[in-house]
Amino acid sequence: MRIELERRPDVSKLFSILSPFIALGLTLVFGGIMFMLLGKDPLSALYSFFIEPLTEVWSLHELAIKAAPLILIAVGLSVCYRSNNWNIGAEGQFIMGAIAGSILPVVFYEWQSPLVLPLMMLLGMMGGALFAAIPAFLKAHLNTNEILTSLMLVYVAQLFLDWLVRGAWRNPGGMNFPETRTFDATAILPEMIASGRAHWGFGFAILAAILIWFMMRYTLKGFEITVLGQSERAGRFAGFSSRKMIWFSMLLSGALAGLAGIAEVSGAIQQLRPVISPGYGFTAIIVAFLGRLNPLGIVVAGLVLALTYLGGEAVQVSLQISDKPIRVFQGLLLFFVLSCDTLIHYKIRMMWFDLTDTTADGVR
């Protein structure tokens, strides 16, 4: 069998919409097979992975809590990826945002004022943006590959956080546990609605998605991002600077990742610990692609990936298996999303019999 691609004259509208769903479907099928190999009934496993978390109010709140950082980060990444800047260090920017935002409630814990919370959010965005400024500077001015530098900085950020919570920032009254003091009530992001735990981080995420969507669709900046991403040369002729675009997209995505970090810490964890993220920064890459780099699509995709986290926790309890299938699901999903995107630009033809091609040409 051989597979051949034929470029479509135009982008297929149908498959632009369908492809994420096909990818989801394929992931479910393969996920079912995986559960079967683990010796579980695939249907009931998939049910408790993907449906059960949606049936209760409290778990919907958990879904919003987990979706918030994913959407915030992925929306920023979509701007990066559309402009051809491969920031894959959002995990590090998330952590540095969380650290910068926590300066107030951890170091200046005696200061209690309604100003604390907005300042924390601002500091969080600055922390994330400054950390993203390192790979941005290196790429824009020293021509250094941003993929590798941004990824290396993730490890640096993780180690820095580890050092802080075990050393300088350790809770003096915390029995030597590696964690900071818990935040004062004035430093905790309030709940969005009365029915549960979901905090304003989800609100920020929706707001960010709408704003970036508007920017991409209706402003010159959005056009600039798309042009520079598709052809740097064409962008140059239009008078756009790819160097400025590196700075813009990296700082924007860093700031959003930082905001996600401080919102998660202030809203959900309420203190700093050695590990504050189950890999949100990396999962957000999947979210960005599943949402087809469109901010509104990313909102939906963020909810889907948040569901994999919840589902993973659910099957741990109901099926007595570990949380490891979560990562497998997420990886599979990204694979299928990327392969289904081919359908948008190409027609795929399966050549079941390899007839060295001459007959096929004759028919056409």
Added chain:
Amino acid sequence: MGIFEAILLTVITAATPLVLAAIGELVTERSGVLNLGVEGMMVMGAACAFIATQQTGSPYVGILAGIASGALFSLLFGFLTLTLVANQVATGLALTILGLGVSGMIGESYVGQSGIKLPQIVFPILSDIPFLGPLLFRQDLIFYLSIALVAGVHWFLFRSRAGLKLRSVGDSHSSAHALGINVIRTRYLAVMFGGACAGLAGAQLSLVYTPQWAENMSAGRGWIALALVVFASWRPWRIVAGGYLFGAVSISQLYAQAFGIGIPSQFLSALPYLATIVVLILISHNRRMTLINTPAALGKAFVPDR
């Protein structure tokens, strides 16, 4: 054996997986394909090598399993990027995420088991040379393979016809295609070679470096290997120099921690990653040099026209 030799031995052990993964990725990139999934293939190799060793009791079967799993896993990447022309950067990331997930799942019941260390192969006479003998001729199979692979890749790329073809595919796939070279097949083979080397590097981790399995045990080495290829400006022997440099950095931080000098351990642990960044800056700030060395078609998709 003196302390100096002992330190050098640990440097060699730390450097070998980096050299192996980087030499494989070098061939892949020379064919014009950027596979960012090295970390994923490496960790798969580590898991499969360990599991196969535990099952059969033979670390040599483990080595084979590591190589095979890395190569098979890279085929996934090849299918997506070469056949379906998916974005190489994103697909490489997907491979890493999936590799970390799958290896964590299949290796779960092996966590904490003590493994079997790959035995040394002692060369008679040569191993009695003072100083060099124990360093170079009392090593395990994977070390010898790493050196042989670098020499072999150098010979292949710059002395053989097939290597010339591979480089031409990496520099201009359209010209290579016009000359009748099968671009896609060449790239598939290069990707699989990269996968096999990354898998072997993983096997070194779980059979030599620390003979056990732990989740995420590659700990960013796949990414460092990617940086090494840039550092080596796509030349095989420079991989060895760079790999040993990085090995030395990561070992020096371990010794510094052991001797308890007054720097927090986290800062020392961050050294290899920071060193990677510094080296990347030093190598790439000269834009022209980078342009000369980088395979011209690196990361670009190829769809044969008909």
